[in-house]
Amino acid sequence: xxxxxxxxxxxxxxxxxxxxxxxxxxxxxxxxxxxxxxxxxxxxxxxxxxxxxxxxxxxxxxxxxxxxxxxxxxxxxxxxxxxxxxxxxxxxxxxxxxxxxxxxxxxxxxxxxxxxxxxxxxxxxxxxxxxxxxxxxxxxxxxxxxxxxxxxxxxxxxxxxxxxxxxxxxxxxxxxxxxxxxxxxxxxxxxxxxxxxxxxxxxxxxxxxxxxxxx
Numbered sequence: 196x197x198x199x200x201x202x203x204x205x206x207x208x209x210x211x212x213x214x215x216x217x218x219x220x221x222x223x224x225x226x227x228x229x230x231x232x233x234x235x236x237x238x239x240x241x242x243x244x245x246x247x248x249x250x251x252x253x254x255x256x257x258x259x260x261x262x263x264x265x266x267x268x269x270x271x272x273x274x275x276x277x278x279x280x281x282x283x284x285x286x287x288x289x290x291x292x293x294x295x296x297x298x299x300x301x302x303x304x305x306x307x308x309x310x311x312x313x314x315x316x317x318x319x320x321x322x323x324x325x326x327x328x329x330x331x332x333x334x335x336x337x338x339x340x341x342x343x344x345x346x347x348x349x350x351x352x353x354x355x356x357x358x359x360x361x362x363x364x365x366x367x368x369x370x371x372x373x374x375x376x377x378x379x380x381x382x383x384x385x386x387x388x389x390x391x392x393x394x395x396x397x398x399x400x401x402x403x404x405x406x407x408x409x410x
Contacts, residue, residue: 214238216336217246219269219279222305224366225395229278232390232399240278243269250304258283258295258333263345271340282332282395284368286314286356288321297368311360311371318356326356330372332394334402346405350397354381365389 218229218240229240251268255261258281266279283297293300293314301309318326330352335345353375360370362382369382374392381389390396 215275216240217243217248217269217273217275217277219243219248219251219265219277221250222366225280228390228395229399231386232396233403236403243273243277246273248272253281253295255281255295258331259335259347259349261295262333262335262347263337266335266337266345267340270337270342274339276336276338277340278334278336280332280334280395280398282330284314284328284330284372286318286326286328288325288327289317292317307367311368314356314368314371315359323355327353328356328372329353330368330394332398334395334398336402336406346402346409348398348401348405350394350401352392352394352397 214237216238218226220226221242221244223242226240226242233240248269251265253261253264255264262279262281265281266277269275269279270277281295283294285291285294293310297310298304299310301313303309331349332352333347333349335347337345355373355375357371357373357380360382361380362370362384364384364386365382369389370380372381373379374381374384376392377384377388381393384392
């Protein structure tokens with residue numbers, strides 16, 4: 196049986212008023228994107244850190260496994276519905292790296308500047324035609340920690356790695372990710388447009404559809 200709700204937890208998904216879901220992440224940029232994308236559904240995401248929940252140990256071998264580990268960890272410790280994503284950038288010239296290790300590519304988790312610097316160094320002598328890459332995102336939703344039928348949505352976003360950072364929006368590898376369809380980096384896109392076309396935006400829309408079908 197799922198654990199009783201955390202004493203500070205907002206109302207779970209079902210019921211009157213605004214729906215609140217614990218987001219298994221401490222990333223402020225990700226929180227803004229999730230809330231912006233799901234605002235029309237009257238859903239608000241609350242970071243797990245607000246309930247004293249630390250990060251789960253991400254020892255899965257795939258993006259899907261890691262997302263499930265994070266969501267289950269947050270749901271178990273709060274007694275709330277939980278959502279988690281595992282995402283990363285897959286660079287063809289690096290054999291798929293950083294991949295699962297995108298957030299800690301340079302060693303320390305979440306050091307965007309160091310991660311970007313290492314990626315540029317790894318691709319220093321790689322020509323433009325071989326700098327293809329894609330962002331991948333898997334999002335999972337758990338009704339409770341013991342949910343055996345998680346709702347899972349996945350999406351990809353193709354692009355090219357630039358030779359230097361460009362743009363001030365977004366976070367992570369956004370300044371290095373050139374979007375051919377828009378002729379600029381992900382960090383140069385208006386937030387609304389990025390949310391519409393990004394890997395996370397696509398996955399969230401798929402999740403929205405799946406949630407509606409699930410009732």
